[in-house]
Amino acid sequence: MATATFRFYEELNDFLPSTRRKIAFTVDCAESATVKQAIEALGVPHTEIEIILVNGESVNFSRRVEAGDRISVYPVFESLDVRPILRLREEPLRDPRFVADAHLGRLARYLRMLGFDTLYENALPDRELVRISCTERRILLTRDRELLMHRELAHGVYVRGERPREQMSYVLRRMDLRRSCRPFTRCMSCNGELEPADREVVVDSVPPRVAERHREFRYCPGCARVYWRGSHYDRMMKLIDHVLEDG
């Protein structure tokens, strides 16, 4: 058994009991535990971690904990440039795609609204979510920290915030996605990519008033839903502006 001292930084403290927040504390780690195992045993999922320093030097997850180690743990923040220090995983996924767990349906719809490819079905078991994340290289979005501790999982985000708007704002900031938004290019309902549609083609699928007043339509080949820039669109644009201004 190795006794080591840990200090967690910034938002990683939220995963710790109050007596261990923002201070250095000493714990006994399991026999030949890796730093990843030791950190997860303290309640912090590996997907939330960007940098680990042991005795002042950056290490990767597989480093074994040794007696007397002083271990500092820093959160993921894609918008932070920490390149001189060893990152724990390869470059962040560019043009990121997501898979959201069963509790994040509203967030999934919002991300689709902003143009991000987001898989969501409300009955996928945990193991299937992890499998999809790994094989399709999708970032797993969840508020279940146990799920983020799955060994195979490489890319996940513990989604902060209770309300879908806060959650969307958090994901955009954490992944540095605010400049990558392409609103109204994806179907909020089925995640399909929208295509421009001629008015003549959709005229029978929309209310007569809409067909009269609007010239520009988009169509989802996946579920046949038709989109136009109505009052719903205006509300959505306001919400997007609000979120993009945040932070």
Ligand SMILES: [Zn+2]
């Ligand atoms: Zn659709």
